[in-house]
Amino acid sequence: xxxxxxxxxxxxxxxxxxxxxxxxxxxxxxxxxxxxxxxxxxxxxxxxxxxxxxxxxxxxxxxxxxxxxxxxxxxxxxxxxxxxxxxxxxxxxxxxxxxxxxxxxxxxxxxxxxxxxxxxxxxxxxxxxxxxxxxxxxxxxxxxxxxxxxxxxxxxxxxxxxxxxxxxxxxxxxxxxxxxxxxxxxxxxxxxxxxxxxxxxxxxxxxxxxxxxxxx
Numbered sequence: 149x150x151x152x153x154x155x156x157x158x159x160x161x162x163x164x165x166x167x168x169x170x171x172x173x174x175x176x177x178x179x180x181x182x183x184x185x186x187x188x189x190x191x192x193x194x195x196x197x198x199x200x201x202x203x204x205x206x207x208x209x210x211x212x213x214x215x216x217x218x219x220x221x222x223x224x225x226x227x228x229x230x231x232x233x234x235x236x237x238x239x240x241x242x243x244x245x246x247x248x249x250x251x252x253x254x255x256x257x258x259x260x261x262x263x264x265x266x267x268x269x270x271x272x273x274x275x276x277x278x279x280x281x282x283x284x285x286x287x288x289x290x291x292x293x294x295x296x297x298x299x300x301x302x303x304x305x306x307x308x309x310x311x312x313x314x315x316x317x318x319x320x321x322x323x324x325x326x327x328x329x330x331x332x333x334x335x336x337x338x339x340x341x342x343x344x345x346x347x348x349x350x351x352x353x354x355x356x357x358x359x360x361x362x363x364x
Contacts, residue, residue, distance in 0.1 A: 149230075149232060149287070150232070150233040151229065151230055151231055151232060151233055152234065153228055153229050153231060155233070155313070156228035156229070156230075156231025157228055157231075158312070159231065159309050159312055159313070160228050162308065162312045163305055163308055163309065166304075166308055168304045168305055168308060169305075170226070170295055170296070170297070170301070170305075172226065175226060175227070184212070184215045184216060184219055185215075187211075187214065187215035187218055187219065188211040188212045188214070188215040189211070191210070191211040191215065192211040195207065195210065221294070222255075222257055222294060223257070223294060223295055223296065224294045225290075225291045225292055225293065226294075230294075231291060232284065232287035232288065232291055234281075234313050235280070235281040235284060236278045236279065236280050236284075236313065236314070237278065237279050237280075237281075238277065238278065239275045239276065239277055239278055239279050243275040243279060244275065245274070246272050246273075246274055246357070246360060246361065246364075247272060247273055247274070247275065247279070248270065248271070248364050249270070249271050249272070249282060249286070250268070250270040250271075250364065251268050251270075252269040252270070252271060252285065252286050252289045253269075253286075253289075253290075254266065254267045254268055254269050254289060254293050254302075254323055254325055255293055255294075256293040256294070256295070256297045256299075256302060256325075257295070257296050257297065258296070258297070258298070258327055258328070259296035259297055259298060260329060261329040261333065262296070263327065263328035263329040263332060263333070264327075264328040265293075265297065265299060265325050265326070265327050265328070266325060266326050266328075267324050267325025267326060267341070267342075268323070268324055268325075269306065269321060269322065269323045270320075270321070270322045270323075270364075271285045271289065271310065271319075271320070271321050272319070272320045272364075273310060273314055273316065273319045273320070274316065274318040274349070274350060274357075275316075276314065276316040276318065277314075277315050277316070278313075278314050278315060278316075280310075280313065285310070288306055288309055288310055288313075289306055292305045292309065299323055299325055299327070299342055299344050300344050302323065302344075303321050303322075303323050303344040303345065303346045304346050306321045306346075307319050307320070307346040307348060308346075311349075316349065317348045317349030317350075318348065318349035318351065318357075319348045319349065319351070320345070320346070320351035320361045321345065321346050322343065322345045322361075322362075323342075323343070323344050324341055324343045325341065325342055326340070326341055326342075327342060330342075347361070
């Protein structure tokens with residue numbers, strides 16, 4: 149995947165100023181190799197405290213597997229080095245109708261219990277100065293999903309990032325997801341679906357645009 153760290157840092161600053169950036173501390177204190185080693189050692193301690201035998205051939209490599217999974221996969225969105233490159237174009241053809249992309253995969257991790265969040269996102273915008281390559285909407289959803297999250301903040305981050313990139317307030321995001329911290333522990337409600345939305349610009353102010361988005 150092509151990345152754009154410079155744009156990512158600009159979006160990061162924007163989200164921080166809005167007060168919706170993910171709480172982080174010393175994100176660049178360790179390089180990637182150091183993170184892999186330290187996380188593996190920490191997870192080894194957890195497994196040993198649980199009484200697992202790390203000499204067993206099925207378990208001995210689990211700490212390093214978990215470290216690689218955290219850094220390279222499910223939490224890769226913590227690093228703006230991985231921010232996806234955006235292929236935007238000038239709106240030379242004066243498109244002015246709603247662009248909607250629905251059914252975008254959401255696979256994230258609850259920051260309270262480190263359990264899975266699984267669902268779909270619907271994203272819409274009305275082109276102003278720019279139009280965006282469709283897959284870039286998916287990539288923004290994926291980037292902010294790949295970090296410890298709460299669904300409310302995830303929704304806000306996706307909407308704010310796209311609004312910043314597209315230079316328009318006319319952006320709407322809806323996420324519907326199942327939380328395994330609700331499904332697999334605690335109340336153990338297996339049928340519960342959480343819906344969150346962030347509507348900007350005309351999607352918030354105009355009933356017709358709001359209804360078109362919600363009913364699409």
